[in-house]
Amino acid sequence: MIRPAVLAAVRDGEVDLAFRRWERPRVRVGTRLRTAVGLVEVTSLEQVAASSLTAADAARAGAASVAELRDALAGRPGPVWRIGLAHAGPDPREALRATVPTEAEVVELRAWLDRLDRASSYGAWTRQALALIDEFPGRRAPELAEIVGRPTPEFKTDVRKLKEKGLTESLDIGYRLSVRGAAVLGVPPPEVGGTPLPKVGAPASRALTAAGVRTLEQAAAWSLDDLAALHGVGPVALERLRAALGR
Structure with missing residues (x-):
């Protein structure tokens, strides 16, 4: 969990460290994390003593002082880990969502949807979910799940599969069909006007x-x-x- 202001500083190159108390590492060097500012890559990872933290460490982690950094780590179990961070560019799914697929790509994506449907224990769901999101953009996931009579966690898991292929986009409330998803479903693309707002809750x-x-x-x-x-x-x-x- 990285605060929005610190994420912005990572994107701008002003912050390149994070410190966490973990019993064991939860990331590894090369891990790329999806965040509100795009991809953030873990560039280094080492265990350090809390007493060794310096004012320079605090500044590079976005803390006002070494005392503030130590206070943030106090009272948590486990050793302290020093994590190197770097902005690694935009989330590739953003560009994918806005890309109109070729005819060959549409055929390939529809075949992938067919495979998901065949592997499902509750029957074909992919086109149904896409059509539902197309009809009700911005509708809450529990409401969409209720329409098709499915448990909300199960429905959300399936929609995440569609999102990975750039077919849908998660909003603060609900989802919307992407340009790519519209092409695969065979419906008019959603109206695009202006730059989307950031995720604000x-x-x-x-x-x-x-x-x-x-x-x-x-x-x-x-x-x-x-x-x-x-x-x-x-x-x-x-x-x-x-x-x-x-x-």
Whole structure:
């Protein structure tokens, strides 16, 4: 878990370390983590003594002081691990979602959907899920699952499989069909207008939508103070909007 402000600093090259207390490492060198700012790669991993931490370590980890860094680690079990981090570019699924597949790729993707359907213990579900997301973009997963009479966790797991191929996109609330998914399903592509907002959480997403702010360009017309005044837009959501707007 990395705070939004620290993630933005990793993206900008201002932070390149993290410190965690773990009984055993939970990442390895070369691991790429999907985050709100794209891919973050683990470049190094070593166990260190908490007493060896310096002010330079704290600054490179986005902490105000070594005391703050040590306080964040205090009271947690396990040894301290020093983790090197580097921004590794955008999440490749973002570009994939916006790419119109060739006819050959459509054939290949539909064959992949067929294999998922055949392997399913509850029957064909792939086209049904895609069509449901196309019909109800932004609808909560439990509501979509209820429509097709399936348990929510099971439905969400299946939608994640579609997302891995760039066919759908997760929103703060629900999902939407991607350009790629529309081509595979054989329906008109979704309307694309403006830059999508960053993931800001469901309460903030509802508040922004109610205020008519659906794209980053629309958010740019608002001051940060006015955005913060919207009920539901908390500090984390505001920081993600600030970072996306470059303010």
